[in-house]
Amino acid sequence: MAIPFAKYHGLGNDFILIDNRHSPEPSLTPAQAIEWCDRHFGIGADGVIFALPGQIDSDYTMRIFNSDGSEPEMCGNGIRCLAQFLSTLEGKQGNVQVLSYRIQTLAGVIIPQIHPQGQVTVDMGTPRLLAAEIPTTLVAADQKVTDQPLQVADQIWQVTCVSMGNPHCIVFVDDVAAIPLEILGPEFEHHPVFPQRTNMEFIQVVGLDLLKMRVWERGAGVTLACGTGACAAVVAAVLTGRCDRRATVELPGGSLEIEWSLADQHVYMTGPAQLVFTGER
Numbered sequence: 439m440a441i442p443f444a445k446y447h448g449l450g451n452d453f454i455l456i457d458n459r460h461s462p463e464p465s466l467t468p469a470q471a472i473e474w475c476d477r478h479f480g481i482g483a484d485g486v487i488f489a490l491p492g493q494i495d496s497d498y499t500m501r502i503f504n505s506d507g508s509e510p511e512m513c514g515n516g517i518r519c520l521a522q523f524l525s526t527l528e529g530k531q532g533n534v535q536v537l538s539y540r541i542q543t544l545a546g547v548i549i550p551q552i553h554p555q556g557q558v559t560v561d562m563g564t565p566r567l568l569a570a571e572i573p574t575t576l577v578a579a580d581q582k583v584t585d586q587p588l589q590v591a592d593q594i595w596q597v598t599c600v601s602m603g604n605p606h607c608i609v610f611v612d613d614v615a616a617i618p619l620e621i622l623g624p625e626f627e628h629h630p631v632f633p634q635r636t637n638m639e640f641i642q643v644v645g646l647d648l649l650k651m652r653v654w655e656r657g658a659g660v661t662l663a664c665g666t667g668a669c670a671a672v673v674a675a676v677l678t679g680r681c682d683r684r685a686t687v688e689l690p691g692g693s694l695e696i697e698w699s700l701a702d703q704h705v706y707m708t709g710p711a712q713l714v715f716t717g718e719r
């Protein structure tokens with residue numbers, strides 16, 4: 439039987455969304471998700487997101503498969519898309535009030551809020567900074583990983599690691615445009631110091647409130663934007679004294695506003711989420 443879907447994107451990071459509210463089990467297997475995400479033989483996307491029933495402390499549950507079929511803990515651009523998808527399913531699209539959801543993810547409960555103008559602000563929770571939490575074996579389990587040397591492709595890079603529920607490895611460079619992402623990305627992703635692989639962000643500091651970023655995503659490769667990655671980049675830049683707690687992150691697909699709040703230590707991400715088309719397959 440054909441399954442209805444909606445294709446959304448957040449700054450060009452694109453997802454197939456499936457209304458899975460009838461069952462706690464995703465309607466597609468990881469192998470089917472790979473087929474659906476294929477840009478030549480399928481619909482084409484960086485991942486498939488399922489809107490599942492909520493649990494004790496949540497309105498809904500989000501699960502996501504990357505385009506390689508692996509299952510990440512969280513997805514920042516994806517959860518903004520999910521919020522817009524849910525508002526449409528509930529017939530609340532275009533609501534003039536702020537609309538908020540509690541979404542259970544493998545990284546805990548995450549709270550997106552849709553503003554009347556359509557932007558979505560997400561309370562992404564607190565970043566996890568200890569090596570065991572990333573996870574990485576680069577330093578002792580109870581240490582933070584800030585500007586630590588790591589050899590990749592015959593070069594020593596100073597890396598900072600942050601988990602936003604999912605793992606991120608950040609390297610600050612003078613010019614992001616000069617980085618051969620397709621070559622370095624997979625080397626970092628599969629480096630033995632990252633037992634669950636990693637997302638990889640190269641960051642150019644333009645000013646205390648402006649970062650430029652290019653990303654290689656675990657399980658998806660080069661993407662036009664990564665929400666958890668942008669949050670991790672600001673946290674890494676704050677930890678290493680490179681930027682303020684509120685900054686704009688410019689990605690190939692557009693910009694995200696990120697704040698690492700001093701008040702509650704949560705990271706807040708604001709950006710768009712747009713419907714591309716609907717269909718069934």
Ligand SMILES: N[C@@H](CCC[C@H](N)C(=O)O)C(=O)O
Pocket residue numbers: 451504509510511512513514515516604605637655656657658661663664665666667
């Ligand atoms: N694009 C996402 C992150 C998706 C998951 C990532 N590929 C992983 O495996 O951790 C975002 O916007 O955060």
